[in-house]
Amino acid sequence: MKLFEPANIGPCRLKNRLIRSATFEGMSDPEGYPLPEYRHLYQQLASGGVGGIITGFAYISPEGKAMQPGQAGIDREEMIESYLPVTEMVHQYDCKIFMQLAHTGRQTRKKETRQDVYGVSNQRSLYFGGSPRELTTEQVYALIKRFGEAAVYAKAAGFDGVQVHAAHGYLIHQFILPSINHRNDEFGIHDINGIGTKFLGLVLEEIRNKCGRDFALLIKVSGSDDYFTKFTMEQFASLIRFLDAQEVDGLEISYGTMDNALNIFRGDIPLKMILKHNPVFKTNSGIKDIPLLIKNVFIYGLMRAKLKSFTPTYNLEYVKIAKALTDIPIISVGGFRKGAEMRHCLENGFVDFVSLSRPFICEPDLVEKLVQDENYSARCVNCNICAVMCDSDRQTRCYKN
Numbered sequence: 001m002k003l004f005e006p007a008n009i010g011p012c013r014l015k016n017r018l019i020r021s022a023t024f025e026g027m028s029d030p031e032g033y034p035l036p037e038y039r040h041l042y043q044q045l046a047s048g049g050v051g052g053i054i055t056g057f058a059y060i061s062p063e064g065k066a067m068q069p070g071q072a073g074i075d076r077e078e079m080i081e082s083y084l085p086v087t088e089m090v091h092q093y094d095c096k097i098f099m100q101l102a103h104t105g106r107q108t109r110k111k112e113t114r115q116d117v118y119g120v121s122n123q124r125s126l127y128f129g130g131s132p133r134e135l136t137t138e139q140v141y142a143l144i145k146r147f148g149e150a151a152v153y154a155k156a157a158g159f160d161g162v163q164v165h166a167a168h169g170y171l172i173h174q175f176i177l178p179s180i181n182h183r184n185d186e187f188g189i190h191d192i193n194g195i196g197t198k199f200l201g202l203v204l205e206e207i208r209n210k211c212g213r214d215f216a217l218l219i220k221v222s223g224s225d226d227y228f229t230k231f232t233m234e235q236f237a238s239l240i241r242f243l244d245a246q247e248v249d250g251l252e253i254s255y256g257t258m259d260n261a262l263n264i265f266r267g268d269i270p271l272k273m274i275l276k277h278n279p280v281f282k283t284n285s286g287i288k289d290i291p292l293l294i295k296n297v298f299i300y301g302l303m304r305a306k307l308k309s310f311t312p313t314y315n316l317e318y319v320k321i322a323k324a325l326t327d328i329p330i331i332s333v334g335g336f337r338k339g340a341e342m343r344h345c346l347e348n349g350f351v352d353f354v355s356l357s358r359p360f361i362c363e364p365d366l367v368e369k370l371v372q373d374e375n376y377s378a379r380c381v382n383c384n385i386c387a388v389m390c391d392s393d394r395q396t397r398c399y400k401n
């Protein structure tokens with residue numbers, strides 16, 4: 001059965017077609033060093049039979065750190081050693097592990113990171129607010145170097161490759177999107193394809209040059225930008241053509257930006273938990289904080305108006321476009337729950353790999369269960385409490401099962 005057949009992502013042979021999609025762990029200390037729970041999590045996943053693991057997003061530079069507490073970092077050479085026990089352990093189970101490299105750009109808050117917030121331009125995010133500063137051209141070149149250095153550290157730490165996070169509205173996605181990239185320098189929107197790919201192209205080139213072809217280079221992109229509908233299907237197709245020419249080893253297709261994070265995940269809206277734990281929504285003075293309440297109602301109203309409902313394998317429309325345009329192995333994420341759905345997509349050639357996030361939070365041994373029963377259905381009910389709780393100081397876990 002194709003689900004359990006080995007296949008390559010660049011230089012890496014994965015023992016099956018199942019991948020754990022990047023999932024924020026909240027299991028690192030304030031300096032970004034992984035705690036023992038981080039290693040334990042990856043031991044559970046690797047021993048549960050998954051072919052490959054993509055770590056939660058790790059910051060490559062301190063001002064690109066997320067507002068969520070406990071994010072892992074890979075921005076200093078000293079960090080290499082702390083990841084070695086993790087990668088060594090994962091490899092004992094014949095499992096590959098890729099580190100996701102990210103810079104938040106405007107999608108973070110000075111209040112939590114104590115760093116100035118920088119974005120592709122000074123346009124603020126609807127959800128994160130703040131006053132992002134536009135990166136200077138020199139700063140953009142410095143960040144390209146930092147992505148390359150982070151990949152070098154990840155390689156030295158035993159990772160099999162990296163995944164460049166170019167989805168969900170983070171910095172690289174901000175460069176791509178015409179609705180956010182208002183730059184007038186060489187990193188602005190390209191006249192011909194209508195998107196901003198120069199930063200991404202140079203990041204990929206830097207990683208390749210520094211890490212070589214024996215180190216897998218993956219990328220995660222979003223199919224749409226949700227709000228302003230300025231990212232058309234044609235522009236998405238241009239992005240795929242661009243990536244095809246970059247010869248990345250694996251392409252994961254996701255959706256949306258953190259401005260409406262619920263459309264990345266889909267499913268329930270745990271409003272009570274959001275109001276209690278989310279730093280953007282929560283009020284310290286309750287009903288008396290009228291301006292914040294008005295802002296909350298406005299943001300929530302916009303989010304609801306654009307809300308997409310959970311359907312199985314919900315990013316497949318973008319996956320099909322990508323598949324027609326490139327031979328790069330395609331990893332599809334979003335809404336895979338049943339063995340039958342995974343088999344259907346793989347056996348019909350819609351996708352090369354299936355990746356999952358929430359189902360692995362509640363069942364790290366999901367692959368073992370699929371081996372026992374090819375029609376197994378994951379227990380995840382998309383309550384999304386795990387996602388909301390990323391904003392608290394608790395480590396990521398399932399709150400239902």
Ligand SMILES: Cc1cc2nc3c(=O)[nH]c(=O)nc-3n(C[C@H](O)[C@H](O)[C@H](O)COP(=O)(O)O)c2cc1C
Pocket residue numbers: 021022023024055056057100165167168220254264265333334335336355356357358359386387390396
């Ligand atoms: C708790 C949680 C943390 C996540 N962290 C990340 C992350 O660090 N990087 C990323 O690219 N996506 C992240 N995602 C998104 C997932 O990788 C995935 O794209 C999304 O959840 C849809 O897949 P699913 O239906 O299998 O959960 C996260 C999702 C959840 C629920």
